Amino acid sequence: MSSGNLLTDNPELYEARFPDTERLAGRWAADCLRRYGSGPRVLDIGCGTGRDAAYLHSTGRSVVGADLSEAMLAYARTHHPGPSYVPADLRGFRFPERSFDAVVCLDSALLYCHTNDDLDGFLASCRRSLAPGGLLVAEMRNGAFFLGRTEILDAPAVRRFAWQGVAYESTTTLYVDRAAQLLRRTRVWTADDGSAPVEQRSAWRLLLPQELRYVLAAHGFEVVALYDGPGPRTEPAWREGDPPGERLDADRLHLVARLMSPA
Numbered sequence: 001m002s003s004g005n006l007l008t009d010n011p012e013l014y015e016a017r018f019p020d021t022e023r024l025a026g027r028w029a030a031d032c033l034r035r036y037g038s039g040p041r042v043l044d045i046g047c048g049t050g051r052d053a054a055y056l057h058s059t060g061r062s063v064v065g066a067d068l069s070e071a072m073l074a075y076a077r078t079h080h081p082g083p084s085y086v087p088a089d090l091r092g093f094r095f096p097e098r099s100f101d102a103v104v105c106l107d108s109a110l111l112y113c114h115t116n117d118d119l120d121g122f123l124a125s126c127r128r129s130l131a132p133g134g135l136l137v138a139e140m141r142n143g144a145f146f147l148g149r150t151e152i153l154d155a156p157a158v159r160r161f162a163w164q165g166v167a168y169e170s171t172t173t174l175y176v177d178r179a180a181q182l183l184r185r186t187r188v189w190t191a192d193d194g195s196a197p198v199e200q201r202s203a204w205r206l207l208l209p210q211e212l213r214y215v216l217a218a219h220g221f222e223v224v225a226l227y228d229g230p231g232p233r234t235e236p237a238w239r240e241g242d243p244p245g246e247r248l249d250a251d252r253l254h255l256v257a258r259l260m261s262p263a
Contacts, residue, residue, distance in 0.1 A: 006189045006198045011049045011075035016163040017170075024232035025139070026055025027240065029104050032137045032256050033061075036224060039101030043129060045090045046109025050076025050083065056104070057082035064100075066093060092121040098131040107233070108140040111204035114182060116215075119205070123219040132261040136221060139231055141183065142253035143206035146176055152251065167192045181206050209248050216257050225256040 007014040020026075029052060033042070040061045044053040047065030049072055057063040066088035067073055073085045090105065091113055103126045113119040126136055146153075157172045172187045182203040189198040213223050228250035230238035244254070 005200050005202070007200075008048075008069050009071055011072050011079075013163060013168075015049055015051070017159075017161055017168075020051060020232070023051065023055045024237055025106050026052040028139070028232045028238050029106060029137055030056055030059050031238075031240070032225075033102055033104075033135065036135055036256055036258070038135045039131065041099065041101045041131075042104060043095070043100045043102070044083070044104045044106070045088065045093065046105055046107070046112070047076065047083075047085070048072050048107070048109075050080035050085060052104070052106055053083040053085075054080035064095075066090075090122055090125075091118040093125045093129070095129045097128055099129050100134060101131055102135040102137060103130060105136070105138040105140075108204055110138050111140050111183075111207070114180070114203060114205050119215060120219075123215065123221070127219050127221075127259060130259045132259060134259045136216075136255070136257045136259070138255040139233070140253050140255075141204055141206070142228055142248065142251055143181075143208045143211075144248055144253075145251040146183070146206060149251075176206070177203070207253075209253070212253075212255065220260050221257040222260050223255065223257045225254070227254055228252055229254070 007017060042056050042061050042063045044056065044063060044065045047053045047067050050065050053063050053065035063083035065076055065083045065085045068087065068089055070087065073087060076085050090109060113122050153174050158169065160169045169190050170187055172185060174183060174185050177184050183206050184203045187200045209226055216223055225244045227245040228248050229245050229252060230236065230242045231252050231254045232238055234250065234252050
């Protein structure tokens with residue numbers, strides 16, 4: 001069995017496995033930027049295939065998409081043109097000071113900050129890159145969901161889909177590493193084209209809402225919205241005009257925070 005990240009190494013396969021034909025993630029982010037009065041300059045950090053960055057660009061904003069995966073960036077430039085796409089590590093990135101009016105971080109990308117130093121690096125980079133009053137908009141798993149909830153941990157999840165004549169199957173096992181405060185994932189991919197199975201291991205930081213508020217305040221941010229849904233990956237999914245929710249019980253977390261002006 002080989003190891004690697006089958007999806008991030010193959011962006012077309014990623015979009016086939018996780019289609020977003022209605023551009024819900026980009027539309028939700030755009031709605032947040034409108035609702036809370038963001039300026040036009042946006043950084044999409046952890047932009048992946050670029051489809052959300054391209055949607056934000058289509059609304060008239062000036063967008064930079066940044067990611068660590070060169071394969072994703074190359075795909076984004078070809079298939080989702082408009083934004084400027086650059087390599088960057090979300091745990092510590094450098095753009096000229098006050099380059100952006102908003103930083104957008106979707107699909108749990110923020111949770112690849114596994115340690116407190118990683119999280120500090122991300123937020124310090126956001127603070128440096130944002131104009132005063134700028135927004136941080138993020139969508140991720142909700143660490144509080146795992147306080148006594150085990151339904152997505154109890155059994156492996158098996159998913160199947162076909163792409164370009166090949167049938168793929170993924171078996172995903174999740175468990176909580178309490179000491180590291182991580183949700184660890186093992187995913188095994190098989191395909192009916194004779195290729196060897198691929199095992200992928202990854203993890204997300206489990207952040208609790210009050211912990212998130214605390215670390216944001218330490219970096220000069222004020223939380224203006226923090227809720228579980230509706231959002232682009234919730235059931236039911238967010239629809240145009242939906243207001244922010246008021247609960248924090250479900251498995252997704254949606255954050256809007258504003259960088260406060262220096263005193």
